[in-house]
Amino acid sequence: MAKIKLPENKIQELKDVCKSFNNEKGELINVLHKAQGIFGYLPAEVQEVVANELNISVAQVYGVVTFYSFFTMIPKGEHPISICLGTACYVRGSEKVLDEFKKELKIQVGETTPDGKFSISCLRCVGACGLAPVVMVGEKVYGRVSPESVKDIIAEYNS
């Protein structure tokens, strides 16, 4: 695990978050939630800071991070791709769309491309079932996505 250097001001922000929860052990999940909001993910260094601030072991923090699927230790890509696997999208073939993204980007769900540009995650319904299957890239929504259109979507961000 390579050591990354966290910016000082962000570490301070994280410590302030811990403080706002009175550095209570029982608030670990809330603290991690906010921490992921600050950093976008929870690298080992962030978990160390949280462990120190809440006076618990890093192993226990890591235990919680790995237990909940919401938490991630991998940074999201510059353009996070979310494929909806909700009922409507699923029956209209979103799994094939997902497979195409995985194939094109050569990463799995929850992973980020080595250049840090794209990451893939899945979600359940964005409330646009009429457009199923739906894909989001960052804040932008793409409707009626077919496996064939995946290449074009990626190309939009690769220029």
Place this chain on the structure above:
Amino acid sequence: METVKLTIDGKAVEVEKNTTILNAAKTVGIDIPTLCYFQLHDMNIENRPGGCRICVVEVAGRRNLAPACSTNVTEGMVVNTHSIRALNARRTVLELILSDHPAECLTCAKSGDCELQTMAQQLGVREIPFQGEISTYRKDTSPAIIRDVDKCIMCRRCEMMCNEVQTVGALSAVNRGFTAVVAPAFEMNLEKSTCTYCGQCVSVCPTGALTEVDHSRNVINALADPKKTVVVQTAPAVRAALGEEFGLEPGTLVTGKMVSALRQLGFDYVFDTDFAADLTIMEEGSELLDRLTRYLKGDKEVKLPILTSCCPGWVNFFEQQFPDMREIPSTAKSPQQMFGPVAKEYFAKKLGVDRKNMVVVSIMPCLAKKYECQREEFKVDGDPDVNFSLSTRELAKLIKLANIDFNSLPDGDFDNPLGESTGAAVIFGTTGGVIEAACRTAYEIYTGKKLDKVDFKELRGLENVRHATIDFDGLPINIGIAHGLGNARKLLEDIRAGKSNFHAIEIMACPGGCIGGGGQPFHHGHSEILKSRAAALYREDEGKAIRKSHENPFIIELYKEFLGKPLSEKSHHLLHTKYFDRSAGVFVEE
């Protein structure tokens, strides 16, 4: 006291309110089987995750079965611990656990002493009807402890010991569902983690998931090598527990049989770590008096309280978690590591043996000792002062391997000169013993008077943190004692906060001290076994002709012939050490 009346298996039971069915059943001699539940009653240690579901019982009027470990009794409750329904459920649960457990009993290190194996026998499991995916994980070998997570049943006992009791925080349950394992942070290897090798996880593991690194083969090879002079030293706590491995009552002293067995195994010299314990008292006691005298003269620089440094788990703990305070512990090496250089630099020379041709083996109640003897600072040109450290359990296996009928052995005597010891050294094996031994010597040296009553009963017991004031002829000496690293942490935090008024503190990493060490025969949660072992050591102490370390004639001779006096230059070179800051880079590698 409010009580509750109920019936368990037709027996009337009356227990305190808020008692669990499991503990209520115990009061009438009914042992409900369980795999995750664990208790060391006298030390307030309890693991009750309610996870294994083996202890389910039938409660009249209740729809589902109740886990006995986490269901409190209620008035008029009628419990059946062995109804067909409960037995079937229990066996199914066990069969499911076994369906994801390697069937390696024939070659497993824990075989014969495994709670899972015993349970399978007890519940009459003859086949495992469920077949499915098997979870696998890499094996992790550290200098003292092996993790074989494939054998883990997620009872979480080790996690409780590591976090709640020891506050070491090396282990935690990570991931979820089928991929869940107990592991260090970021699933790094134990060696990189905050593990202190105290071995308490090993001592409570119900299966072979956590075991010690076995060095007996290295010892057998050394014994078979005619060029090697093989010397063995035995720690005090071993003699009070080894007998258990041969069916003897806990607390049976087997000092003499142990010596005979070691001689039969082929060791050239059977010596006693107790000799080195006496030496430790000479050095550590002198250091205490030196610091105390300087303090009383108004020296503001002097570090008090002085902390004992015999326990390698404890040394690892403060090097990692309190590195800013590493000037406080005594610089005296542990008895194991004092014995090494005395054997290789003094005794070997007396024999005319080159130190490289001498193999020093230690028999220890401890797993951290395996790591301690591998530390770089305890080697001379790569040759370790102590070559191999075996646990009490490993010694028992060696004795069985050599076809020795342990129980019919005659009592043997240790060899001289490194086999002679005093009562003070014997009690090193239990919590409070080191500081009591130090008091016996420090009192006489400080006051110049003879100590009539050598028993400091106020220093004994099993309370987690104890304190007492010992009168050094008008000078009150405040003594603190902690066993278990979580308790040690409390005393350390007080010192850091400037709230400590102790002059000397004894710390042992394991609950109960070395008698409860990670290398001892498994106590399976029976704290009376630990008490019997402690009582045995105090009994051996009482029976000794000499009970103060500084009166050991061979210690006196060693100083006269070789070391000069305590804290001399030679002593410093051979018998003292320094501590390192091991906190940095523990979690994330550069």
